[in-house]
Amino acid sequence: MSTLEIKDLQVRVNTEDGPIEILKGVTLTINDGETHAIMGPNGSGKSTLAYSIAGHPRYEVTGGTVTLDGEDVLTMSVDERARAGLFLAMQYPVEVPGVSVSNFLRTAKTAIDGEAPKLRTWVKDVNGALEKMNLDPTFSQRSVNEGFSGGEKKRHEIAQLELLDPKVAILDETDSGLDIDALKVVSDGVNRFRERDGKGVLLITHYTRILRYITPDRVHVFVAGKVAESGGPELAEELEANGYDRFLNASV
Amino acid sequence: MSAAVVSDALEQEHVESHLHPEPTFDLAAHPLPTGREEVWRFTPLKRLRGLLEDVASVETLEWKESLPAGVTLTRSSTDDAVALGGTAPFDRLGALAVKNAGGALVLDIPSDSEIEEPVRLILHGTNADAIVWSHLVVRIGTHAKATVVVEHSGSTTYDAFTTVLVGDGAHLDLVHVNDWADDAVHAEQINARVGRDAQLRQFEFTLGGDLVRTSTNVDYAGPGGTAELFGLYFADAGQHFEHRLFVDHTAPKTVSNVVYKGALQGEKAHTVWVGNVLIRKVAEGIETYEENRNLILTEGCHADSIPNLEIETGEIAGAGHASAIGRFDDEQLFYLRSRGIEEKEARKLVVRGFFDELIRKVTIPELAAKLSGQVEEELQRHVLADLA
Ligand SMILES: Nc1ncnc2c1ncn2[C@@H]1O[C@H](COP(=O)(O)OP(=O)(O)O)[C@@H](O)[C@H]1O
Ligand SMILES: [Mg+2]
Numbered sequence: 001m002s003t004l005e006i007k008d009l010q011v012r013v014n015t016e017d018g019p020i021e022i023l024k025g026v027t028l029t030i031n032d033g034e035t036h037a038i039m040g041p042n043g044s045g046k047s048t049l050a051y052s053i054a055g056h057p058r059y060e061v062t063g064g065t066v067t068l069d070g071e072d073v074l075t076m077s078v079d080e081r082a083r084a085g086l087f088l089a090m091q092y093p094v095e096v097p098g099v100s101v102s103n104f105l106r107t108a109k110t111a112i113d114g115e116a117p118k119l120r121t122w123v124k125d126v127n128g129a130l131e132k133m134n135l136d137p138t139f140s141q142r143s144v145n146e147g148f149s150g151g152e153k154k155r156h157e158i159a160q161l162e163l164l165d166p167k168v169a170i171l172d173e174t175d176s177g178l179d180i181d182a183l184k185v186v187s188d189g190v191n192r193f194r195e196r197d198g199k200g201v202l203l204i205t206h207y208t209r210i211l212r213y214i215t216p217d218r219v220h221v222f223v224a225g226k227v228a229e230s231g232g233p234e235l236a237e238e239l240e241a242n243g244y245d246r247f248l249n250a251s252v
Numbered sequence: 253m254s255a256a257v258v259s260d261a262l263e264q265e266h267v268e269s270h271l272h273p274e275p276t277f278d279l280a281a282h283p284l285p286t287g288r289e290e291v292w293r294f295t296p297l298k299r300l301r302g303l304l305e306d307v308a309s310v311e312t313l314e315w316k317e318s319l320p321a322g323v324t325l326t327r328s329s330t331d332d333a334v335a336l337g338g339t340a341p342f343d344r345l346g347a348l349a350v351k352n353a354g355g356a357l358v359l360d361i362p363s364d365s366e367i368e369e370p371v372r373l374i375l376h377g378t379n380a381d382a383i384v385w386s387h388l389v390v391r392i393g394t395h396a397k398a399t400v401v402v403e404h405s406g407s408t409t410y411d412a413f414t415t416v417l418v419g420d421g422a423h424l425d426l427v428h429v430n431d432w433a434d435d436a437v438h439a440e441q442i443n444a445r446v447g448r449d450a451q452l453r454q455f456e457f458t459l460g461g462d463l464v465r466t467s468t469n470v471d472y473a474g475p476g477g478t479a480e481l482f483g484l485y486f487a488d489a490g491q492h493f494e495h496r497l498f499v500d501h502t503a504p505k506t507v508s509n510v511v512y513k514g515a516l517q518g519e520k521a522h523t524v525w526v527g528n529v530l531i532r533k534v535a536e537g538i539e540t541y542e543e544n545r546n547l548i549l550t551e552g553c554h555a556d557s558i559p560n561l562e563i564e565t566g567e568i569a570g571a572g573h574a575s576a577i578g579r580f581d582d583e584q585l586f587y588l589r590s591r592g593i594e595e596k597e598a599r600k601l602v603v604r605g606f607f608d609e610l611i612r613k614v615t616i617p618e619l620a621a622k623l624s625g626q627v628e629e630e631l632q633r634h635v636l637a638d639l640a
Contacts (some may be wrong), residue, residue, distance in 0.1 A: 057582065078512065082592035094543050094587035108591035136303025143605070144587075164591065 002085065002167035002200045003069055004030040004053075010063035011045075011052045022048045024225040025064065030168065033193060037211060037236065040222030041244050046204045048225075049093055050172040054088040055081050068168065083112055085167030089157035089174050095145040101156070102126065102140035105163060110165055116171040129159040132192075134185050151182040158189035168192060168200035175210035187213030208240040223247045263527040275340040275443075275469075279306060282344035291343060294556055296492055300381060300464045301437050303411045304344055308352055311382040313408060317543075318372040321400070324360045325373075333358060333389050338415035339443040342469055342498075346441035353387035359400065363393030363419060370399040370427075370616055377408025380435040386412040390426065394419035394447070395569035399616065401427040405460075409437045416444035418452045420474065420637055425615065426454045431626065432461035434491075440466045446506070448474025455614065458485040458493045459626050467496040472503040480509045482600060483525075484610045484623070486630045487553070489518025497542070498528040498603055501535035510542035513610055515603060515627075516553035516636040524556045527573065543574040547606055561613040 011023035014225055023046045030036050040046050052059045053066055055078040066073040068084055071205055076084060078090040093246045096104065105126055117125075130139055154174050161169050171190065175183055191214060203216060211219075211233070218237040221228045221244070228247045229235065258288060264315075273291075274281065284304055286290040297304065317325055333356030334340075341347040361367060377384065392398055396419065404410075418424050432438060438461050447454050458464050470479045479499060487493045499508040514523045527542040546555035559573040588598035607627055614620040 052584075077595070078586060078589040079592050079594050079598075082590055088590050090587070094581075094583045095604065096584050096605055098376065098608030099601050104591070104601070105589075107597065108588075108595055111592035111594065111597065160591065170557055187543075 001032055001069055002107065003032055004168045004200055004202070005067045006053070006064070007066075008064040009049070009052065009061065009066060011048055011059050013048070013059055013060050020062070022225050023052065026225070026227060028204060028220060028227060032198045032199040033200065034217045034236050035152050035203060035214065036218045036220060037203045037216040038222050039203060039205055039208070039236065039239055041248065042206065044222050045225040046222055047172055049222075050088055050091075050170045050202075050204060053081075053170060054078065054086060071160050082166070087161055087164060087169045089154075089161060089167035089169065089171045091172040091176065093145045093153045093157055097143050097144070097146050099144050100141055103145055104144045105140070105160065108160070108164060125163060129162045132162070133159045133189060134182075135159065150177045152180065154178060154183065154186055158186050161193055162189060165196070167198070168202065170202045170204065172204045173206060174234055175207065183210060184213060190214055208236050211236045271545070273342060275342050277334065277340045277347060277350055278605050279344070279347045282341070282347045284558075285344065285581045290498070291515060292629045293373040293464055294494055296463065299437065299492065300439065301362045303348070303409060303437065306348060306351070307383060309383040309385060310354070311379070311384045313375040313377050313384055313386070313406075313410065316374040316376075318374075320369040320371060322362055322365050323367060323371050324536060326358050326360070328356050328389075329356045330355055330387065333387060336389055336391060336415070336417060338389070338445050339469060339471060340418055341413060341441060341443075342467065343441065343466075345411055345439045346443075347415045347639045348437065349441070350384050350387050352385040353413070354385075356387035356389055358389045358391065361396050361398045363396055365393070365396045365398070367396070367398040370401050373400070373402045375402065375404050375621045377410060377432070379407035380407035380409065380433075382409065382528055384408050384410045386410065388412065389415045389417065390424075391417040392419055392422045392424045395421040395514040397423040399425040399619045401428070401429065401616070401619065403429045403431070404438065405433070407433045407435050410439070412440040414440060416442060416452065417512035418444065418446045418477075420447035420451040421449050422449045424453070426452065427457045427614070427616075428454070428466075429619075429623075430456065430458040430461060430464050430466075432464070434451060434460065434462060436461040438464045438466075442466065442468045444468065444470045444479065446470060446472045446477035446479050449476035451478045451480075453480045453613075454482065455625075456485075456495060457623055458483070458495070459630065460630040461491065461493070463492045466493040467498065470508065471500040472506045475503045475592055477503065478507040480511070481508070482610050484607055485512070485514040485523055486627060487514065487516045487521040487523050488630065488633065490520050492522045492524075494524035496524075496526045497590065499530070499540065501529070501531045501540065504535055504557040505537045506535060507538065508540045508542070511610065512544045512583050513546070513607060514555065515547045515606070515630070516555055517549040517602070517630070521553040522555075523566070525558065527559045529561045529571070529573075531561075531563045531568060531571065533564045536565055537569050539569040539571070543575075544576070545606070546577040547603065548577065548579050549603070600628070600631060603627065618631060
């Protein structure tokens with residue numbers, strides 16, 4: 001079971017020029033096994049939503065609730081949220097110099113499972129996950145995200161999704177900047193995750209093209225820190241045809 | 253390296269680098285500093301506990317050595333040791349060590365020998381108040397290859413002058429581990445001369461002591477030499493660790509690569525890194541890079557980092573430097589924690605990763621393992637203890 005429930009979420013970021021309200025009441029429920037797409041123009045607050053759910057310290061929640069299977073997510077620390085079953089594939093994955101991918105993956109897996117993975121199956125699992133993402137085995141000796149190409153970073157995020165096996169995955173523009181081959185590899189990875197029992201996905205994207213490979217159950221148009229309209233996959237088709245203009249004008 | 257080559261190197265057109273006084277053994281030419289001089293302004297002189305005074309002492313550290321076959325360690329008079337070559341002391345500490353050590357020890361690695369096993373000098377102090385002067389010469393003959401490890405521990409007030417002579421075509425890895433007790437004072441000047449096509453790789457690991465101040469000065473006896481100077485330091489509350497480097501490119505086609513990384517934690521932990529590089533007019537086609545990065549782990553610490561490059565010829569292959577003082581990167585910690593890794597473990601990973609590049613260069617596996625263990629212990633003491 002995995003239900004992520006976001007109710008009236010309000011978030012601000014504190015800047016030198018004072019606080020800026022970014023999320024202005026976001027309400028959204030991802031039921032067991034559902035995939036939801038969030039589409040919106042640049043600057044509409046999509047990453048803010050993703051980071052706020054994951055608990056990034058820069059974002060201050062000023063109202064609303066987020067629960068995972070009824071548990072209050074907002075009172076959990078960042079790592080507790082991950083151990084509770086949340087995963088965020090980041091739009092801009094962070095470099096961690098000197099920490100190898102293999103050490104990082106093993107440490108994360110151990111943290112999430114509460115015990116070290118069995119060595120023999122683990123090595124096989126890691127190599128398998130990297131291979132499926134078209135990353136060669138020497139990749140695991142490189143420092144996390146350091147010197148990775150944009151595509152490698154994104155594929156590494158999805159390899160983690162496969163290995164860490166969360167309940168709900170939030171994918172923040174994982175498709176951005178990928179060429180068509182990489183987009184297929186990444187989409188296949190996400191689809192394999194979705195085939196597992198009861199996994200939720202919140203797919204944040206700026207473009208409709210990834211929705212040709214990953215069919216969402218629901219589509220939400222996100223404008224100016226709010227869901228402007230929700231619908232089925234046909235809403236994505238409308239966006240593909242007409243763009244965001246209708247929603248932008250409505251929100252002014 | 254022949255004596256003739258050394259004197260050639262010394263006789264080339266002299267150019268004064270503004271940060272470097274004339275090297276000389278003459279103590280009178282190195283007056284007692286006031287503390288305002290460029291080379292002294294970072295050092296808390298009082299905490300040198302009398303090491304700037306010209307006082308006799310017969311105290312020594314306890315020495316244990318492990319000398320592989322072919323390697324010798326012999327006593328020599330001061331004059332004979334000085335006659336072996338190398339640059340004279342740049343400062344009063346160096347001159348005092350030579351004057352008062354009552355002779356030198358000479359570690360000799362013969363020409364053409366390839367010494368697999370590391371040469372180890374294990375030095376231990378048992379009395380914080382006893383002043384110890386020391387004069388050591390490390391000489392590796394032409395085309396020889398060896399690793400020399402000098403390990404320091406215990407309590408002392410210690411001032412050493414170490415001459416390093418790397419023969420033509422020789423490869424020397426020289427490792428200093430400064431893992432003193434909390435009450436130790438350690439000053440050292442390491443003056444190295446790198447022969448034609450020779451390679452010196454020096455490592456300094458400074459992990460303990462009340463005050464540690466080392467100056468490493470490198471020059472080249474001929475073209476084609478390489479000096480790689482690596483350092484790792486981890487300063488705790490109240491500790492002053494100062495590493496001064498001076499690479500004097502005295503010959504063409506020489507290479508220098510300096511990388512020092514430090515972490516600081518606890519009230520009044522203070523580190524100083526000064527990296528001076530002088531590229532002389534003759535030093536065409538040289539390549540130099542120096543880098544110092546500091547990771548401030550808690551409030552109340554202070555790191556000084558001063559790279560300084562002086563270039564007297566335009567004909568160089570490359571010159572660069574980087575210097576940084578930073579705190580834990582919140583984005584790195586967030587990324588790791590968003591994968592379920594607890595804050596403590598995340599911090600450990602980041603610091604280990606920060607030093608990893610240097611520890612990986614240590615070719616003696618036991619030593620590399622010991623050093624990463626010590627970094628971990630240091631972390632445990634503060635950053636992680638606070639998060640318990
Ligand atoms: N740390 C920050 N400081 C200042 N403004 C920010 C910060 N993070 C986000 N914003 C602002 O909040 C808005 C939403 O940003 P973001 O969530 O990144 O949007 P999206 O992911 O939809 O492009 C933008 O106007 C952005 O400039
Ligand atoms: Mg974004």
